[in-house]
Amino acid sequence: MPVDATTDQAEQVVAGSALHAGRLITRIENGHADARAVLRSLAPHCGRAQLIGITGPPGAGKSTLVSALIRELRDRGRTVGVIAVDPSSPFSGGALLGDRDRMVETSSGDSGVFIRSLASRGASGGLAAAVNDAVDVLDAMGKDVVIVETVGVGQGEFEIATIAHTVALVLVPGYGDALQAMKAGITEIADVVVVNKGDTPGAEQTFRELASQGFERTGPDGSRPWRVPVLKASALRREGVAELVDAVDEHHRFTGQTQWRTAHEHARRRARFTAFASDRLREELLEAAVDDRSLADPYGAAEEFVEELIDAHRRLAAQRAAGAAAETEKK
Amino acid sequence: MPVDATTDQAEQVVAGSALHAGRLITRIENGHADARAVLRSLAPHCGRAQLIGITGPPGAGKSTLVSALIRELRDRGRTVGVIAVDPSSPFSGGALLGDRDRMVETSSGDSGVFIRSLASRGASGGLAAAVNDAVDVLDAMGKDVVIVETVGVGQGEFEIATIAHTVALVLVPGYGDALQAMKAGITEIADVVVVNKGDTPGAEQTFRELASQGFERTGPDGSRPWRVPVLKASALRREGVAELVDAVDEHHRFTGQTQWRTAHEHARRRARFTAFASDRLREELLEAAVDDRSLADPYGAAEEFVEELIDAHRRLAAQRAAGAAAETEKK
Structure with a gap:
């Protein structure tokens, strides 16, 4: 994509265009390389949104709760973006899509709400990287709050903690083993x-x-620990939802007063640096390096290839250091 | 781990030691670097097992079907290894563990069966890499058949196709949208x-x-396409299970007669080369490269870092080529 098109894309998103934000997320989802340039342009506009993670087991009523949260937040005058992470299983598709549709219905026609589901398949750098990127898009769009909803099966619920400022875990009544698991x-x-x-x-x-x-x-x-509040809600009846927003805000204030928030932001940036670099290396270097040797002994070949690369990197760094030293001597 | 310990580990696994196989899989699961050396030693002993993937939505009765499969295969005189991929959500834990326990019970005391569940959390290189490695362990142990069971939520069901020779999709009766999704x-x-x-x-x-x-x-x-057989079974009553084994075997013979199997094996080896190299690069190079610059602009810093690395790699290759040419000239 030419530079001006990239800038234009980024500007449209920052201006709040749902159309452009949606298109950009589609490109992120499909792993398009040109999305990266736009994301880079968006970076200076990120970091303002409050990021809330909603997770829990299937059937806990997360989507309904998110719908209720959207209404509560809108009533408080805050704009909301939602990334609903779709486990994208063709088998569980029906029910989930039903819930998502309901969520979209709740907020249709309200420009203060942007809802987007993100499938876990296309994303080359793993789901976490795509979710991080999509969150940045909504953040740059100017949404006050960005909610990330994930099904708490698999690794989703552990990754969400590296993204959201506050993770709200949604549970349903349970006994015995289920309670212990909770x-x-x-x-x-x-x-x-x-x-x-x-x-x-x-x-x-x-x-x-x-x-x-x-x-x-x-x-x-x-510093002093955070006491995890336990709330009771009925998302369908919209009971306990205001209390949930209050609790999430309270946690956000709490972490903002400590090193917690900064550490979180650093971890998030660190994770994207390594994920992004790792992706690029795979595309640019590793795929091209597959040969008969790596097919015959994948571990051995990989080990050698990595050693070679680290060695090459060290030499280049040493040459540069030597060059810089010579340069200094001349002066 | 010293070389002789590695060799000893590998020899014990090849000799069929369940104890050593189990320990090795635990190290794979936890991402222990020393597991790689053992896996490398096991490589020459791999490639004999028939790999069967069992996937489908939660609640389809996969674990019960796997139990029935184990019994059917044992009745036919074949040894069986099972890798049950645990979505490792603390929230869904209860029910799954119950099924797994039943599976273990079915086969306890039978040294021709090795069952192991694999959590998806610890594995640094992603779940697919850990499952691939664990399959290799059971393959090297001499199991005739290795079954990989995954819950068809998230990316699991797409990755299983790159591992198993034959993927059996387990469904339950459904209508309308659910049927379309199936x-x-x-x-x-x-x-x-x-x-x-x-x-x-x-x-x-x-x-x-x-x-x-x-x-x-x-x-x-x-070549001619494979007609996907649709079977009906009742795992609990052990009905239709023999037919399932027959169908899976038929597919295995079919792919063995075409380029299909070879292409599959190459794709599997290619994936592990890139996954393994990618992991090592992340550990050895990327984590160490995180600095203020990469925290301030993760995308830009990653892009530059990767370009630098590719450049270093090219220079090294060019230097080597020049060295080789000079060497040839001398002679």
């Missing part, structure tokens, strides 16, 4: 816990059981 | 289709609907 999940990723479907039998008991645990998360700077 | 899933990955829970209402209709579609898969060499 506790493990909470200690691993949750900044806020929501027991959804609060009007169903057992919700009160599950809520009390979890609330009595006193879950805490510790930040990187050794 | 068809899409079949055309994308299935070599064999099993409508499980064949004794439940609607199974016959779903089975007929799918069987009447005439799904086909085309191999890489333009």
